[in-house]
Amino acid sequence: MLTGGNVADCTAGAELLSKMPACDILHGDKGYDSDVIRRQVENAGVMPNIPPKANRKWKNCFSPFLYRNRNAIERMFCRLKDFRRIATRYDRSATNFLAAVCIAATISY
Numbered sequence: 001m002l003t004g005g006n007v008a009d010c011t012a013g014a015e016l017l018s019k020m021p022a023c024d025i026l027h028g029d030k031g032y033d034s035d036v037i038r039r040q041v042e043n044a045g046v047m048p049n050i051p052p053k054a055n056r057k058w059k060n061c062f063s064p065f066l067y068r069n070r071n072a073i074e075r076m077f078c079r080l081k082d083f084r085r086i087a088t089r090y091d092r093s094a095t096n097f098l099a100a101v102c103i104a105a106t107i108s109y
Contacts, residue, residue, distance in 0.1 A: 009029065013034070
């Protein structure tokens, strides 16, 4: 799912959660650290493991040990951003950008 560069990650959270396969723990980025997303994840019967944002007054339960395996996803995004066209998003249409991401992923993996 592609969103605009000026759109916060958490705004797409509800739609992403509706397409999520069954799991026990959801690892998320700090961009998804909102009370609304945490409640949606918990209502689905899944434990959210999302690092709290620095400006949060009440820090939620977070396990760095479980979160450690998420670095494979971060490495994948960094590999895609090695392609200048992907990192700077030259394409104006979402279809062309997604096609460029698919081509870069095919070359990388």
